[in-house]
Amino acid sequence: GNSVTQMEGPVTLSEEAFLTINCTYTATGYPSLFWYVQYPGEGLQLLLKATKADDKGSNKGFEATYRKETTSFHLEKGSVQVSDSAVYFCALTGGNEKLTFGTGTRLTIIP
Amino acid sequence: EAEVAQSPRYKITEKSQAVAFWCDPISGHATLYWYRQILGQGPELLVQFQDESVVDDSQLPKDRFSAERLKGVDSTLKIQPAELGDSAMYLCASSSEVTGSYNEQFFGPGTRLTVL
Numbered sequence: 001g002n003s004v005t006q007m008e009g010p011v012t013l014s015e016e017a018f019l020t021i022n023c024t025y026t027a028t029g030y031p032s033l034f035w036y037v038q039y040p041g042e043g044l045q046l047l048l049k050a051t052k053a054d055d056k057g058s059n060k061g062f063e064a065t066y067r068k069e070t071t072s073f074h075l076e077k078g079s080v081q082v083s084d085s086a087v088y089f090c091a092l093t094g095g096n097e098k099l100t101f102g103t104g105t106r107l108t109i110i111p
Numbered sequence: 112e113a114e115v116a117q118s119p120r121y122k123i124t125e126k127s128q129a130v131a132f133w134c135d136p137i138s139g140h141a142t143l144y145w146y147r148q149i150l151g152q153g154p155e156l157l158v159q160f161q162d163e164s165v166v167d168d169s170q171l172p173k174d175r176f177s178a179e180r181l182k183g184v185d186s187t188l189k190i191q192p193a194e195l196g197d198s199a200m201y202l203c204a205s206s207s208e209v210t211g212s213y214n215e216q217f218f219g220p221g222t223r224l225t226v227l
Contacts, residue, residue, distance in 0.1 A: 043115070043202065043218035044154070089153055098167060099216065101153030
């Protein structure tokens with residue numbers, strides 16, 4: 001079955017630091033890949049997505065590239081802000097709309 | 112901006128009691144999902160509705176959990192009887208249409224259940 005392995009947290013960084021959160025996946029066929037973010041007290045929000053190999057998803061300064069050869073979809077941001085503090089989830093769908101999530105990575109940015 | 116509504120936001124109950132959660136999806140969204148998120152884990156799909164029909168309930172513990180969406184709009188998830196291991200966040204999501212390509216799922220704020 002499908003699965004997502006995500007970098008364990010928590011991750012604590014200083015403001016303006018470079019961020020990488022690793023995500024690898026196992027899936028049959030050609031899944032679509034996603035990063036969701038959950039801010040404190042709120043529901044999950046779609047951050048970015050990529051639907052085929054070599055696609056790059058981007059939003060709010062975050063980027064992730066769909067790497068089929070390494071089955072990875074690592075999340076990056078060049079300069080993080082305090083407002084980026086949240087829990088980040090990597091996820092995939094196999095085409096039937098069912099999302100399979102990773103365990104989440106809690107990110108804390110300190111001023 | 113349209114949002115998925117859930118209530119209650121928090122629920123504390125004793126084991127063996129019955130609990131129910133309500134979800135109102137974004138207007139016009141035909142597909143509705145219930146997920147369970149155990150602390151420290153990612154959400155797991157419990158049940159998926161297309162209009163009023165269940166299309167996937169393979170992970171729903173049917174001996175104690177039930178879900179309905181009678182008019183194809185709002186939905187209720189029930190647990191009876193609740194067990195200690197049911198303590199989790201219950202998330203509802205909706206999307207506009209299942210067409211073979213991914214349709215973004217919009218999540219509600221969740222109901223945090225604590226079973227004592």
